[in-house]
Amino acid sequence: MATIAExxxxxxxxxxxxxxxxxxxxGPSQVHPRVYQALAQPIVGHLDAYFFQISSDIQRMLRKVFxxxxxxxxxxxxxxxxxxxxAISNFVTPGMKVVSFANGFFCDRQSEMAxxxxxxxxxxxxxxxxxxxxxxxxxxxxxxxxxxxxxxxAETSAxxxxxxxxxxxxxxxxxxxxxxDCVTSLGAMPVEVDRTGIDIAYSCTQKGLSCPPGLSPIxxxxxxxxxxxxxxxxxxxxxxxxxxxxxxxxxxxxYHHTASATxxxxxxxxxxxxxxxxxxxxxRRHQQxxxxxxxxxxGLGLEMLVTPQHRIWNLNTxxxxxxxxxxxxxxxxxxxxxxxxxxxxxxLAGKIFRIGVMGPLATKEHVDEFVKAFGAALRGAGYxx
Amino acid sequence: MATIAExxxxxxxxxxxxxxxxxxxxGPSQVHPRVYQALAQPIVGHLDAYFFQISSDIQRMLRKVFxxxxxxxxxxxxxxxxxxxxAISNFVTPGMKVVSFANGFFCDRQSEMAxxxxxxxxxxxxxxxxxxxxxxxxxxxxxxxxxxxxxxxAETSAxxxxxxxxxxxxxxxxxxxxxxDCVTSLGAMPVEVDRTGIDIAYSCTQKGLSCPPGLSPIxxxxxxxxxxxxxxxxxxxxxxxxxxxxxxxxxxxxYHHTASATxxxxxxxxxxxxxxxxxxxxxRRHQQxxxxxxxxxxGLGLEMLVTPQHRIWNLNTxxxxxxxxxxxxxxxxxxxxxxxxxxxxxxLAGKIFRIGVMGPLATKEHVDEFVKAFGAALRGAGYxx
Numbered sequence: 001m002a003t004i005a006e007x008x009x010x011x012x013x014x015x016x017x018x019x020x021x022x023x024x025x026x027g028p029s030q031v032h033p034r035v036y037q038a039l040a041q042p043i044v045g046h047l048d049a050y051f052f053q054i055s056s057d058i059q060r061m062l063r064k065v066f067x068x069x070x071x072x073x074x075x076x077x078x079x080x081x082x083x084x085x086x087a088i089s090n091f092v093t094p095g096m097k098v099v100s101f102a103n104g105f106f107c108d109r110q111s112e113m114a115x116x117x118x119x120x121x122x123x124x125x126x127x128x129x130x131x132x133x134x135x136x137x138x139x140x141x142x143x144x145x146x147x148x149x150x151x152x153x154a155e156t157s158a159x160x161x162x163x164x165x166x167x168x169x170x171x172x173x174x175x176x177x178x179x180x181d182c183v184t185s186l187g188a189m190p191v192e193v194d195r196t197g198i199d200i201a202y203s204c205t206q207k208g209l210s211c212p213p214g215l216s217p218i219x220x221x222x223x224x225x226x227x228x229x230x231x232x233x234x235x236x237x238x239x240x241x242x243x244x245x246x247x248x249x250x251x252x253x254x255y256h257h258t259a260s261a262t263x264x265x266x267x268x269x270x271x272x273x274x275x276x277x278x279x280x281x282x283x284r285r286h287q288q289x290x291x292x293x294x295x296x297x298x299g300l301g302l303e304m305l306v307t308p309q310h311r312i313w314n315l316n317t318x319x320x321x322x323x324x325x326x327x328x329x330x331x332x333x334x335x336x337x338x339x340x341x342x343x344x345x346x347x348l349a350g351k352i353f354r355i356g357v358m359g360p361l362a363t364k365e366h367v368d369e370f371v372k373a374f375g376a377a378l379r380g381a382g383y384x385x
Numbered sequence: 386m387a388t389i390a391e392x393x394x395x396x397x398x399x400x401x402x403x404x405x406x407x408x409x410x411x412g413p414s415q416v417h418p419r420v421y422q423a424l425a426q427p428i429v430g431h432l433d434a435y436f437f438q439i440s441s442d443i444q445r446m447l448r449k450v451f452x453x454x455x456x457x458x459x460x461x462x463x464x465x466x467x468x469x470x471x472a473i474s475n476f477v478t479p480g481m482k483v484v485s486f487a488n489g490f491f492c493d494r495q496s497e498m499a500x501x502x503x504x505x506x507x508x509x510x511x512x513x514x515x516x517x518x519x520x521x522x523x524x525x526x527x528x529x530x531x532x533x534x535x536x537x538x539a540e541t542s543a544x545x546x547x548x549x550x551x552x553x554x555x556x557x558x559x560x561x562x563x564x565x566d567c568v569t570s571l572g573a574m575p576v577e578v579d580r581t582g583i584d585i586a587y588s589c590t591q592k593g594l595s596c597p598p599g600l601s602p603i604x605x606x607x608x609x610x611x612x613x614x615x616x617x618x619x620x621x622x623x624x625x626x627x628x629x630x631x632x633x634x635x636x637x638x639x640y641h642h643t644a645s646a647t648x649x650x651x652x653x654x655x656x657x658x659x660x661x662x663x664x665x666x667x668x669r670r671h672q673q674x675x676x677x678x679x680x681x682x683x684g685l686g687l688e689m690l691v692t693p694q695h696r697i698w699n700l701n702t703x704x705x706x707x708x709x710x711x712x713x714x715x716x717x718x719x720x721x722x723x724x725x726x727x728x729x730x731x732x733l734a735g736k737i738f739r740i741g742v743m744g745p746l747a748t749k750e751h752v753d754e755f756v757k758a759f760g761a762a763l764r765g766a767g768y769x770x
Contacts, residue, residue: 014423015657016439016650021429028428028643038399039647040425043413043597044406045725054401077599078463078624081642085624113623206643212428214462214599214645236621238498239463239470257466258413258591260599262424265401266647272400340430 022361024333024370025340026156026315027184028206028213029359031270035211038269043261047253054264055249061271062217064279065186065209066201068193072220074249075267076240077259080183080204083216085113086240087179087200090228092148094118099146099176101137101167104128105157105346106181110150117236122146128158128347129305129317134166141170149176153191153201154184158348159317160306161189168197177224183207186217187274188286188314188358199224205263208286208314210359211270214263218242286313289362293355296371300378301385305352314358317344320351324383329353332377339373407746409718409755410725411541411700412569413591413598414744416655420596423654428646432638439649440634446656447602449664450571450594451586453578457605459634460652461625462644465568465589468601470498471625472564472585475613477533479503484531484561486522486552489513489540490731491566499535502621507531513543513732514690514702519551526555534561538576539569541592543733544702545691546570553582562609568592571602572659573671573699573743584609590648593671593699595744596655599648603627671698674747678740681756685763686770690737699743702729705736709768714738717762724758 023030044050055074063073076086088110092098098119100111103126114121124140126132132151141149149171154161164180171178177199182191187208193201199221206213220228220242228242235241239257248256274282290313294304302318304311320326326343330353333339344352355374357367378385408415429435440459448458461471473495477483483504485496488511499506509525511517517536526534534556539546549565556563562584567576572593578586584606591598605613605627613627620626624642633641659667675698679689687703689696705711711728715738718724729737740759742752763770 014419014426014650014654016423016426016653018427018429018646018650019433019435021427021433023428023430025430028430028646031428034399036425036427038401040421041399041401042403042406042421043408043416044403045408045410045413046598048404048406048725050404078467079642079645082463082624085622089622109623116619116621116623204643206645212645212647213431213643214648234501236501237470237474238494238501239467240624257464258589258598260464260591260597260648261403261413262597262651263599263645263648265399265403268401269399340433 020338022339024355024357024361025342026354026356029210029356030361031210031212032273032360034273035266035269038265039262041265046258046261047255051261051264052253054268058264058268058271061275062219065191065271065274066193066219067191067195068219070219070221072225072246072250074218076216076218076245077257078216079213080202080216081109082240083202083204083218084110084181085237086216086218086242087202088113089117089235089237089240090242091177091179091200091224092117092119093233095120096148097122097144097146098148098150099124099141099144101132101151101162103130103132103158103160104152104155106152106155106183110152110181114150129160131160131162131310137167138170141167141174141176145174146176148179150179152181154182154189154312154315156184156315157346158305159312159315159354160310161185161312164196164198172197177227184312184315188283189312190283193219205267205270207356208358209267209270211266214260215267286358286362289357289364289367290314290316292364292367293357293371296367300371300375314356314362316355316357317352318355320353321383324378324381326350326353328381329377332380333373337373339370405723407724409740409742409746410727411739411741414595414741415746416595416597417658417745419658420651420654423650424647426650431643431646432640436646436649437638439653443649443653443656446660447604450576450659451578451604452576452580453604455604455606457610457631457635459603461601461603461630462642463601464598465587465601466494467625468587468589468603469495469566470622471601471603471627472587473498474502474620474622474625475627476562476564476585476609477502477504478618480505481533482507482529482531483533483535484509484526484529486517486536486547488515488517488543488545489537490542491537491540491568495535495537495566514545516545516547516695523551523555526552526559526561530559531561533564535564537566539567539574539697539700541569541700542731543690544697544700544739545695546574546697549581549583557582562612569697569700573668574697575668578604590652590655592741593743594652594655596651599645600652671743671747674742674749674752675699675701677749677752678742678756681752685756685760699741699747701740701742702737703740705738706763706768709763709766711735711738713766714762717765718758722758724755
């Protein structure tokens with residue numbers, strides 16, 4: 001039978017001719033060539049022993065980047081927002097009291113999903129870009145006594161990193177589970193699920209892990225797994241039912257859905273690259289690129305939205321200088337330099353730039369080149385530093 | 386800035402070394418090399434003009450394979466089962482009367498999802514492998530007067546193709562919408578959404594379209610779109626909310642989730658290959674490969690489960706001959722020939738083989754080679770024809 005597959009194949013040109021982009025936006029981030037190579041490897045079936053080997057490797061490597069020993073650590077076959085829905089639909093039930101710490105767009109998305117699950121939602125709101133202090137967060141939880149607490153560790157809409165130790169401690173005191181959005185931080189900053197006390201953390205493949213989008217890593221603490229086991233009503237969502245997915249990916253390998261070998265290959269390669277670099281080296285590289293970025297944009301006269309100790313390393317949010325049209329700056333970068341960045345939205349529309357420095361682009365050289373192009377684009381939009 | 390991306394890159398070996406497989410199972414199916422090439426092209430952002438161009442091309446090409454002029458024709462960022470959940474969660478509300486034509490595993494999955502949405506479910510059951518006659522189906526609908534009718538056009542668990550004209554006509558008479566699962570048929574057989582009268586059809590990328598799994602094509606009739614517009618309660622699922630997804634992919638390009646350029650590239654290439662071959666030529670090729678397959682396995686003395694006029698062209702279900710251990714046959718094919726096929730499950734466990742002949746493998750030469758290996762594996766498992 002080997003004769004069939006070994007027949008020479010003419011590698012015609014594909015119909016895909018993407019423009020050359022340098023992805024300095026909040027995500028997706030630049031992808032390493034080895035990940036592209038992995039994506040082009042021949043698929044196997046979703047129940048093939050090789051697929052489960054790749055899936056098992058991914059689980060092992062994900063535990064390291066999440067900073068956890070949780071058994072239930074694997075990937076959902078959907079993008080990061082699908083991971084959010086998995087977390088919320090499995091652990092929030094109708095009538096359940098849920099506290100949402102709300103300081104950005106993705107906190108609002110958490111709230112919206114919890115509302116759709118029928119939660120009794122209590123929101124603690126802060127302006128986007130600010131974070132919650134340990135005392136005020138703990139007091140709020142102690143007063144409200146919710147069953148679930150949600151927060152966003154790295155808010156992509158604002159650039160602020162929310163520490164979670166005090167939130168988790170207070171939540172556990174009142175018997176609540178904690179859901180944390182780690183979409184932007186995973187792979188670029190310490191997420192530290194176990195040390196922080198997070199019960200359910202989800203992320204994406206396309207930011208700190210520097211893989212194309214398409215899957216959502218998730219991890220669930222033994223405590224949350226126990227709660228789930230005891231849950232009596234079925235998740236309204238069959239596709240995101242963690243019990244069924246866990247059974248498929250970790251226990252019996254019983255068929256649930258047809259997972260994409262292609263996407264698993266890509267994630268496997270991205271995580272292998274992280275192992276090769278060393279997780280702490282990778283964090284340090286992102287931190288250094290971030291510090292260099294801040295120094296240089298402050299050198300251009302720009303001000304950062306978030307106070308220094310609360311900044312996300314891989315997602316920077318300098319304010320748009322007065323009188324500058326941020327859309328013009330973004331258009332110049334894209335059209336003249338092939339550089340994608342993003343603007344603010346919601347409360348921060350027109351007020352900030354959102355600039356990702358992550359993955360292969362988190363190096364001194366790339367930051368230098370970026371800031372050069374950025375400075376020129378700002379000046380082209382009338383900025384005088 | 387061009388200097389950065391143009392730097393030579395060392396293309397190291399990836400960590401992915403899959404075994405060589407010939408995918409003659411029910412899916413995923415063999416993938417054309419040009420699709421793999423497309424998957425390895427550099428990504429752009431999920432809001433990039435190039436991404437929307439690719440997405441728009443996909444929508445145009447999908448309308449042709451679906452056989453529809455529906456505006457709302459695009460892809461969901463999840464696998465085929467995610468498409469099923471999109472269809473059901475958007476159009477089935479708590480307390481709604483839903484009729485399920487149930488003659489296979491994926492019909493049962495539709496039922497399960499409808500139950501989770503709180504439907505009042507009425508099932509018309511048949512043994513797996515049989516189909517519903519026009520009269521009995523229409524009578525059942527007229528008697529039950531449901532709001533939604535669900536059926537599976539091509540049941541992968543059994544190999545039977547369900548015609549839908551009578552179902553759709555009766556459903557529309559009583560004012561019901563029709564949801565049809567076209568996961569296995571799309572791209573390999575005429576699906577004919579508009580001619581049949583289907584309101585919501587969903588599929589996958591990894592069978593008849595011969596692309597890796599990861600996305601789910603869906604199409605929604607104007608009638609169903611009107612119903613959805615008037616729906617007052619939000620879909621419990623935010624991720625699968627068709628209003629939000631349609632807004633992102635077709636109307637305002639307003640951000641919903643971070644769609645995967647990679648997966649869109651692959652699907653674009655797979656659909657381009659279909660356009661190049663010609664849709665009717667492709668159907669004919671699958672039909673001919675199917676007829677040849679049936680002739681040859683009948684020549685081996687095997688019997689097909691499904692009567693000739695109701696067979697799915699690209700998914701064949703010959704019965705396991707008496708006294709033959711089907712697991713042994715499958716293991717021999719996999720280990721000695723690198724060929725994946727599947728067995729039956731549920732009602733048909735141990736009773737049938739499920740053999741996909743689709744995509745690049747739907748040719749006379751591949752069928753010849755397959756049946757040669759299959760015959761040898763059967764004899765190795767004690768079969769005497």
